[in-house]
Amino acid sequence: MRWLHLIQKALNKKSSPVKTATFPHKLSPKRKSHSLCSGRMDEPFTAEEYHNVDLRSSTISERGSLHKSLCGPQHISSLQSHSSNEANISTGAIGVPIHLPPPAVKSCCGGDAERTLQYALVASKQMVGILLSVWVRDDLGRYVQHVNISSVRCGVMGYLGNKGSISISLRLHQTTFCFICSHLTSGEKEGDELRRNCDVNVILKRTYFSTRLKGSLPHTILEHDHVLWIGDLNYRLALPSTSMKSLLARRDWDALLERDQLHIERTAGRVFKGWHEGKICFPPTYKYRTGSDTYAVERRKFGQKRRTPAWCDRILWYGNGLKQLEYVRAESSFSDHRPVYAVFLAEVVPKKLKDFLV
Numbered sequence: 237m238r239w240l241h242l243i244q245k246a247l248n249k250k251s252s253p254v255k256t257a258t259f260p261h262k263l264s265p266k267r268k269s270h271s272l273c274s275g276r277m278d279e280p281f282t283a284e285e286y287h288n289v290d291l292r293s294s295t296i297s298e299r300g301s302l303h304k305s306l307c308g309p310q311h312i313s314s315l316q317s318h319s320s321n322e323a324n325i326s327t328g329a330i331g332v333p334i335h336l337p338p339p340a341v342k343s344c345c346g347g348d349a350e351r352t353l354q355y356a357l358v359a360s361k362q363m364v365g366i367l368l369s370v371w372v373r374d375d376l377g378r379y380v381q382h383v384n385i386s387s388v389r390c391g392v393m394g395y396l397g398n399k400g401s402i403s404i405s406l407r408l409h410q411t412t413f414c415f416i417c418s419h420l421t422s423g424e425k426e427g428d429e430l431r432r433n434c435d436v437n438v439i440l441k442r443t444y445f446s447t448r449l450k451g452s453l454p455h456t457i458l459e460h461d462h463v464l465w466i467g468d469l470n471y472r473l474a475l476p477s478t479s480m481k482s483l484l485a486r487r488d489w490d491a492l493l494e495r496d497q498l499h500i501e502r503t504a505g506r507v508f509k510g511w512h513e514g515k516i517c518f519p520p521t522y523k524y525r526t527g528s529d530t531y532a533v534e535r536r537k538f539g540q541k542r543r544t545p546a547w548c549d550r551i552l553w554y555g556n557g558l559k560q561l562e563y564v565r566a567e568s569s570f571s572d573h574r575p576v577y578a579v580f581l582a583e584v585v586p587k588k589l590k591d592f593l594v
Contacts, residue, residue, distance in 0.1 A: 239367060240360060243318050247355040247371060315408065315582075316355060316371040319417035319466050331577035332415070332464050332551060359383050361402045366467070368402040368417035382407045382453055384445040390435045391421065401439045401467070405454060411557075411584040412453070414460035416443070418467040424544065429497040432470055433507040462582055463554040465511070468573065471498035472546040473520070477533065480544055484531075489516060496547060511552045514563035514578060520545035521565055521574040528569060549576045557583030 315334040353373055358380060360369035372380055382405070389400040401418035418439060421431040440457055447453050454460045473480060475495040483492050493499055493516060501507045523543045525532045531545050551563065562579040 237360075237362070240357065240369060243369060243371070244355070244357070247316065315358075315373075315376075315413065317368065317404075317415040317417075317464060317466065318371070319366070319368045319402075331575070332466055332580065333577070334413075334462075334464075334580045334582045358406060359385060359404050361385050361387065361404070363387050363389070363400060363402055364398045366398075366400065366402050366417055366419050368404060368415060370404050370406065370415055372408075376408065379409050380406055382447065382449070384447065386443045386445055388439045388442045390438055399435065401443065403439075403443050403445075403457065405445045405460065407453070409584050409586045411462065411582075412460040413582075414454070414457050414463045416457065416463070416465045416467070418465065418469065420468065420470045422470050424472050429471060429474075429501055430506075432497075433501055436507050458554065461555055462558050464558075464580075465508075465552045465554070466550070468548050469498060469550045470548050471496065471501070471550070472548070473497070473544060474500065475544075477544055484519070484545060487519070489519070492520070493547075498547075498550065508552060511554045512560075513550065513552045514560045516547060516563065518565040518576075519574075520547050521576060522546050522548040523572045524569065524574065526570070526572050529567075532572065549573055551576060551578045553580070 317332040317334075319331075355371040356374055356377055358370040358372050358377075360367070362368075384405040386403045386405070387400065388403075391399045399419050399421055401416055403414060403416045405412065405414050407413070416439070418435070420435045421428065423431070443457050445453075445455050447455070457463055473492060473495050474497055475483075475492070480492070498507075498513075502509075502511070502513075520531075522545065523532050524530065532543060549565075553560070559581040560578055561581060563576070564578075565574045565576045568575055
């Protein structure tokens, strides 16, 4: 798949056929479960002045210290999750690098030496416009086990797959991870946020990882040690267009976020109860005119869907032992969304320690 080759090329300096990690166990059987559509708009107002934010990505050196640079995330992590949404995979991709301290590398002179880390594909799945892939650093591939995939279709009779989720479960050493990529119900009408809440609850309820092994392997999302939920969640801003333009011009993200539907619904305990999200310090990621840096605003014509800027693209996490280092957006204009990514530190229990504790 072209997208996997592009991701592999970004993670590894030398371009080569997509490399798949070798695991002690084969992929577990996947169980499919049970979406809707989106719309378009016109009339832009310039948002160029809102984007002069330092959006440099981060890299983590072999010694584990955090550095700022203008290069991509290829040296950041041990596990990387990438997702994209929309029927032609055209909206902003979302990346979640998870960092575990890499092994020390000795040079021929006896000192520490930087090396190019290589990543291999753990698993990937596409469901219409939803694509999720998980990558692992080469030297950790042998510690990844029990890889499992589950997909859920939301919406009308569960027949359409352009809304829903893909989830990938795995165990690294003795710690379980679950990565979810979702595309939730669109729309800005009053009550549409409740439909998105319903999508989340359906995904949590129907996502199931089947396994023939008895024991402590997780079957549901919340049974995992570390859970990361990424994607186009489609939550909008409950704010009149005129007020929104004023706050955007002032770059008053805190005031805008007070009217963010996801923030409101989480605070009320109606969705993502017990989940966490990092502080948002970047402009809304939607909706842009494709190929430009201008927000697209509706013309209020009959039958036209309302579209105003919003933070549709989000990253949330669940469970202890995850620490977010960074939560930013990138400036890629090939879509009407802007991609976001986060960097995490993850606690992982090695097998030897697990055996000792047991």
